[in-house]
Amino acid sequence: MGKKLIEIMDTTLRDGEQTSGVSYTPNEKLTIAKFLIDKLNIDRIEVASARVSDGELESVKKITNWAKKNKKINCIEVLTFVDNGLSIEWISKANCKVQNLLTKGSLNHLKHQLRKTPKDHFNDISKVLKKASNKKIITNVYLEDWSNGMKNSKKYVFEYLDFLYKQNIKRLLLPDTLGILTHYEVYQFIDEIKNKFPDFHIDFHGHNDYDLSVSNAIEAIRAGCNGLHVTVNGMGERAGNTPLSSIIASINDFLPNNYTNVNEGNLYSASKIVSTFSGQTVSSNKPIVGENVFTQTAGVHADGDNKKNLYYNLSPERFGRKRKYALGKTSGKANIKNNLDELGIKLSDKELKMVTSKVIELGDKKERVTIEDLPYIINDVLDYPEKNKKIIIDSYVLTSAKTLKPSTALSMIIKDKLYQETASGDGQFDAFMNALKSIYKSINLKLPKLIDYSVRIPPGSDSDALCETTITWDSGKKKFKTRGLDSDQTVAAIKATEKMLNV
Numbered sequence: 001m002g003k004k005l006i007e008i009m010d011t012t013l014r015d016g017e018q019t020s021g022v023s024y025t026p027n028e029k030l031t032i033a034k035f036l037i038d039k040l041n042i043d044r045i046e047v048a049s050a051r052v053s054d055g056e057l058e059s060v061k062k063i064t065n066w067a068k069k070n071k072k073i074n075c076i077e078v079l080t081f082v083d084n085g086l087s088i089e090w091i092s093k094a095n096c097k098v099q100n101l102l103t104k105g106s107l108n109h110l111k112h113q114l115r116k117t118p119k120d121h122f123n124d125i126s127k128v129l130k131k132a133s134n135k136k137i138i139t140n141v142y143l144e145d146w147s148n149g150m151k152n153s154k155k156y157v158f159e160y161l162d163f164l165y166k167q168n169i170k171r172l173l174l175p176d177t178l179g180i181l182t183h184y185e186v187y188q189f190i191d192e193i194k195n196k197f198p199d200f201h202i203d204f205h206g207h208n209d210y211d212l213s214v215s216n217a218i219e220a221i222r223a224g225c226n227g228l229h230v231t232v233n234g235m236g237e238r239a240g241n242t243p244l245s246s247i248i249a250s251i252n253d254f255l256p257n258n259y260t261n262v263n264e265g266n267l268y269s270a271s272k273i274v275s276t277f278s279g280q281t282v283s284s285n286k287p288i289v290g291e292n293v294f295t296q297t298a299g300v301h302a303d304g305d306n307k308k309n310l311y312y313n314l315s316p317e318r319f320g321r322k323r324k325y326a327l328g329k330t331s332g333k334a335n336i337k338n339n340l341d342e343l344g345i346k347l348s349d350k351e352l353k354m355v356t357s358k359v360i361e362l363g364d365k366k367e368r369v370t371i372e373d374l375p376y377i378i379n380d381v382l383d384y385p386e387k388n389k390k391i392i393i394d395s396y397v398l399t400s401a402k403t404l405k406p407s408t409a410l411s412m413i414i415k416d417k418l419y420q421e422t423a424s425g426d427g428q429f430d431a432f433m434n435a436l437k438s439i440y441k442s443i444n445l446k447l448p449k450l451i452d453y454s455v456r457i458p459p460g461s462d463s464d465a466l467c468e469t470t471i472t473w474d475s476g477k478k479k480f481k482t483r484g485l486d487s488d489q490t491v492a493a494i495k496a497t498e499k500m501l502n503v
Contacts, residue, residue: 003259005482006251007227009038009203010244011046012274014079016235019280024046026059028277033063035273036232037072046100046229049079060094074138076415082124085131098138100127100173103159105143107153118156120379122163129167140171140203147176150189161197171201171227176216179209179239183219190223203227206242210233213242218250221258232274233282233289245271249314265320288314294323377466377485390415391501398428398490410435428490432484436497446471448500455489469493473500 013029016022025030028045035041048060060078067073073095080087080099091099103125104110110121125141132139141164143149149157164172174190181189190202205221206213206229217228234243246268251258267503271289275282284292316323347355358377397409407424408431419439425431433450440447452472469484469492480503484495 003257003340006221006225006258006260007108007203007245008248008260008262009046009077009229010040010042010231011134011194011205011229011241012036012231012233012235012244015229015237015241016231016233016274016278019235019236019240019278020237022278024059024234024278026055026062026278029059030066032075032232032274032277034066035266035270035422037067037070037075039263040270041077041261041263042263043227043284044075044077044098046077046079048094050081050090050099051083057090057094060091060096066094068095069342073102077140078172079142080128080490082128084124085128088128088135088137091137091348092135097136098140099132099140100140101125101132101245102142102144103160105146105157105175105177106149107156108148110147110156117352120160125163126167129169134170139169140173142173142175142205145177146174147178147181147185147189150185151180158196161193161200164247165197165200168252171203173229174225175229176207177204179207179213181212181216182210183212183215186216187219187223188221190225194224201226203229205229207236208239208241208243211239213240214246214250218254221251221255233280233286235274235278235280238372245319249288249318253314264318268319268321275502288319288340290455294321294487313394374427390499391498393494393501396432396494396499398432399427406431408432410439412436412439414439417444429493432490432494437500448475451479453493455492467492469496471496 013024013032019026033045033047036045047063048056049210060076064073064076067076074097076096077098077100078087078091078096078198079096080091080101082101082103087099087101099201104114104121107118110116110118114121116124129139143157143160146157161172171192174193176186185351186204186206190204193200193202202225204217204225204227206216206220213234220228228242228247230244231241231246234240234246244262246262248260248262248264248267253258268289271282274280282289282291284290287293294314305490316498322455323367328433392413394411394413396408396411400406401407401498404424405424406428407422409420409422410432411418411420419442421435421438421442423434423438425434437447450471451474454470455467456470457467466485466487467489469489470481471484471493472479472481480500482496482503484492484497484499486492
């Protein structure tokens with residue numbers, strides 16, 4: 001027996017747009033629609049609700065015109081309503097060929113929202129189905145609040161299914177509208193329907209109010225459903241819908257007798273596009289598409305990756321991504337080494353230990369270090385090792401206040417003797433230099449002249465962990481440069497100065 005295809009219907013452009021504060025322009029909708037079908041190979045997309053606005057009509061027309069040219073018109077679906085054919089007229093204007101008809105899947109909704117009997121509702125649906133058939137429009141039927149219907153009015157649900165079984169519909173769409181089902185209930189309810197109506201093509205439409213949408217979707221497949229409804233980044237009303245990336249990875253890894261047509265290598269790109277257009281950022285720890293989900297932070301994990309991939313689970317390359325190794329206070333030598341390997345830099349064990357200590361020191365200050373920062377750290381710690389110091393800037397206090405000149409209190413050790421001085425200046429570093437000059441003058445030593453001062457952050461780095469201060473000095477005999485590295489610009493300049501004193 002071959003594998004079973006699970007049809008994927010993406011509703012990012014319809015249900016996903018119901019995320020609070022989200023609204024797409026027609027061109028944005030078209031761009032997302034093209035990506036979903038062309039790059040992700042999604043089977044079907046639900047792009048709008050009928051009769052919403054003129055702008056929505058324009059959006060659907062743009063998508064259907066493109067789809068028709070590319071022979072994908074039957075992949076485009078629109079949510080419609082039992083409204084005596086008004087929705088049918090609307091989607092006909094939009095050149096759409098598939099409607100997802102919203103009907104009542106629970107007696108509670110039917111009684112209190114429509115105030116109709118089942119017989120009246122079924123008659124109204126019959127009229128819509130007939131008009132759709134006359135217009136050669138394919139119909140899929142949503143049973144809104146189906147989950148509550150199965151819990152509290154199962155007799156009504158099966159009465160309705162008996163009616164639909166005799167109608168000309170293509171798919172039965174079963175939504176857990178309020179996200180109230182557990183995975184046990186999903187399996188039980190769909191299995192019950194499949195046993196009685198084996199010929200129904202059933203789609204499960206999950207919501208994530210209890211963070212159960214992925215597990216519910218898995219159980220829906222196990223129970224025999226034929227399709228799933230999803231959104232990119234799990235967008236949607238309240239807690240959102242079943243996230244596309246998570247369920248695709250789960251099907252591929254946990255359901256060996258099933259498969260989808262989705263190209264998982266483009267899931268991350270889809271997440272980025274939708275995030276950009278919607279203005280909704282994705283949590284950094286969101287499975288598959290979050291920025292940090294393929295980043296090892298602990299040194300022991302990085303070490304394990306170097307030893308038969310002990311801490312690998314999902315391969316990032318599957319999703320067009322790369323594994324990263326975070327640099328911070330929990331970094332071990334393995335984290336540093338993996339980043340250096342990517343840069344093509346080789347260090348001795350002794351040098352690696354020194355660089356690791358510096359990264360941990362920055363991490364303790366809650367600074368975030370990136371791979372682009374590493375060459376600067378290497379230059380800093382290897383350029384002038386701590387043990388070679390004969391002149392030590394022991395401590396200093398930098399002060400700055402409104403209307404007062406900045407001042408510095410400086411304590412330093414020169415050949416094992418302690419010197420202290422205070423001074424003010426035009427800036428904090430100027431005040432520091434004035435205090436230093438006073439100490440050197442008192443012991444008849446002359447300082448080189450500062451002739452240039454520049455500050456930069458590591459090119460390409462997206463952190464603010466480091467800045468590098470480069471100072472050019474003139475001793476009278478030669479010009480030379482020293483560099484200092486720190487998260488604070490003035491401290492970096494002081495470190496560069498301390499290196500100069502020891503040259």
